[in-house]
Amino acid sequence: MDLWVRRVEAERYTSSDWLEQEREQIFSRAWIAAGPEWQLERPGDYFTFQELGESILVLRDDDGEVRAFHNVCRHRGSRLLTGCGRVDGIRCPYHGWAYRLDGSLESITKGDGFEKTLEHRRFGLREVKSTRWMGYVWVTLDDKAPPLRQTLGGIAEELEPYALHEMRPVQTFEKVYPFNWKAMLENAMDFYHVPFVHNGTINPQVSEPPDLTSYGDHTRQRLDIAAGYSWRTRLDRRCTRGGPYTPRQIGALHKYLLFPNFLINVLPYHLTVMQVFPVTAKSCRLRYAFCRRRGARGIELLRANATWAASRYILWEDIKVLESFQSGVNTGRIPIQRLHTEEAAASHFHGVINRWMND
Ligand code: FES
Ligand SMILES: [Fe+2]
Numbered sequence: 001m002d003l004w005v006r007r008v009e010a011e012r013y014t015s016s017d018w019l020e021q022e023r024e025q026i027f028s029r030a031w032i033a034a035g036p037e038w039q040l041e042r043p044g045d046y047f048t049f050q051e052l053g054e055s056i057l058v059l060r061d062d063d064g065e066v067r068a069f070h071n072v073c074r075h076r077g078s079r080l081l082t083g084c085g086r087v088d089g090i091r092c093p094y095h096g097w098a099y100r101l102d103g104s105l106e107s108i109t110k111g112d113g114f115e116k117t118l119e120h121r122r123f124g125l126r127e128v129k130s131t132r133w134m135g136y137v138w139v140t141l142d143d144k145a146p147p148l149r150q151t152l153g154g155i156a157e158e159l160e161p162y163a164l165h166e167m168r169p170v171q172t173f174e175k176v177y178p179f180n181w182k183a184m185l186e187n188a189m190d191f192y193h194v195p196f197v198h199n200g201t202i203n204p205q206v207s208e209p210p211d212l213t214s215y216g217d218h219t220r221q222r223l224d225i226a227a228g229y230s231w232r233t234r235l236d237r238r239c240t241r242g243g244p245y246t247p248r249q250i251g252a253l254h255k256y257l258l259f260p261n262f263l264i265n266v267l268p269y270h271l272t273v274m275q276v277f278p279v280t281a282k283s284c285r286l287r288y289a290f291c292r293r294r295g296a297r298g299i300e301l302l303r304a305n306a307t308w309a310a311s312r313y314i315l316w317e318d319i320k321v322l323e324s325f326q327s328g329v330n331t332g333r334i335p336i337q338r339l340h341t342e343e344a345a346a347s348h349f350h351g352v353i354n355r356w357m358n359d
Contacts, residue, residue, distance in 0.1 A: 014281055
């Protein structure tokens, strides 16, 4: 199957049947980042992950292990916890069944009232396969999914110098936007729109189109920013905690689109994470985190903050154009979209989607 498609059907951005297929074929089988590990510093710290019609509870247990469970009570299925916080154990808010942090059932309220005695060991929380990587807890609903690292095709090794687990958020938000989840991810990797949408921002800073490399289902794009300015190179050399970095890792913005919906922009002193989840076929939720390295000071702090301000403005430029893209696509007047070579990341993305959809 050709992984670099040049034509895309508009219904991929508008049809709820198509989205249903994506949920079944892609989101219920892939590795998905459920949330950042910095939220789980101590035993009992937890967060809940509510997307894609699922609710997953992620916590650090008494042994320091990170575990993920379906956030549903084994009695009648009530949600157990919401939001994030710290607990000693988990008590169902409905009839009070209690679970330990390792998911085992501790007590059943008035346990002799069931038709027969329920064996505690059979009614622990249902565990979800999970792993930790680059400061995030990743989950998959597919018990047979290969280990995450195995699916990354060398990206994990490449990201090692950045020590991304040391990054801490400066700003996080979640917001629903009126466009398809794929549109946002493609746009973040699309160079074709830069002179038009970012004429006053990114465009003057870049002369060469970025290079694109695929790693199995994932892609990496490297963008040399302001390579001609020697002051910038000098500053960047002073913002390189972590490492050892390659010269390109210091000078070029690296973007990775980790299939299906996790996009990062990395430099040694900053990390932007954009996770995009479908809400309906025509809307998505962005989970955004702008991070800098723990303990950033001086020039490194200034560089990170300047990048943050710029990237918020650029994001706003993209969101405006994405809204008008989707509203045009919704008319159905352009049933087939054609992709330019500077939209190569989108070509690859749809090729990979095709493979998962037909698998
Ligand atoms: S649903 Fe949880 S105790 Fe009844
Ligand atoms: Fe853009």
